[in-house]
Amino acid sequence: MTSGGGRIQGDLGDEAREPRNTGEQRKPAPALLDQVGGPSGLVYGGLPVIVFVVANSIVGLTPAIIAAIGFALVLGVWRLSRKEPAAQAFSGVFGVAVAGFVANQTGSAKGFFLIGIWTSLVIGVVLLLSVLVRWPLVGLVLNAVTGKGNTWRADKPSLRAYDIATLALTSVFAARFVVQQWLYDENSTGWLAFAKIAMGYPLFGLAFLVILWAARRSNKRLKALTPAP
Known part of the structure; x- marks a missing residue:
């Protein structure tokens, strides 16, 4: 391994090592979609x-x-x-x-959608802030669930991939807020219901593809940087 690779390995530390064939097994992380049924x-x-x-x-x-x-x-x-x-x-x-x-x-019937509208804004702001402080929430949550810790942050390509995934999710919540707030101001209750559903599953599906890409890219990076047993 080159000196540059050695420095990355040193940053990653022992946490980046894959379990050895000694009976130690990681519990498989539940799929994100499974969490909502x-x-x-x-x-x-x-x-x-x-x-x-x-x-x-x-x-x-x-x-x-x-x-x-x-x-x-x-x-x-x-x-x-x-x-x-x-x-x-x-x-x-x-x-x-x-x-x-x-x-x-x-x-008012449109009030039924008010909490969801402002929740989208709050979540979008939190996601954006997490990228700005270099702790993208997508990477933080995924690696916490899978028990991999924070070793991914020492690898710049992994960090960048999770930045992109977090920004993709941020854009979903931002779009939901902007469109639904406009419909709320227009008193369009029926269209609010349509937007809540249409801008939910399809957009989250697209964001999920980006998240999946980021997770796979990071996993490959960390596996490649793990010293052979």
Whole structure:
């Protein structure tokens, strides 16, 4: 190994070493999509929103709030009966309840989307700040979940890849905030529901591809820099 490679190896330290064939095994990291129940979990998350918008157009705000929360509860119980983890089964109930509370307090159907709009802004700002301080959150979270620690930060290409992945995710939340805030100001409740769903799964899917690329690039880099046993 060259002296430059030796310096990188020294920075990476022992944490970058792959487990030896001595019975030591890393637990496989759960796929990100699995954390929300897979593709079906993403679909379930949008159904209460559709119920709210349809009910609001037919019977008004208060019944629509009740319908959305009730539907989310029934959906959660149904998912739980299918042996899905409780956290996944009821993950959307709290969010729907909070959105319904805000809509009730504002007296407007568009208030149902207000928490989500501002949450997008907050998350986008946090992600951007993490890149500016050189601790991109995508790399931090992924490597914490997989138990690899922070050795990736000593490798500039890995750090750069996670910067790009974090910025890709930042752009998703920024786009969601800008578009949905504009629709909120325009009182376009139906289009808000459409934007919430359409700008959720498709955009996150594109960002996920960038995140996957960054993780694979970093893993290859660290593996190549690990001294042979």
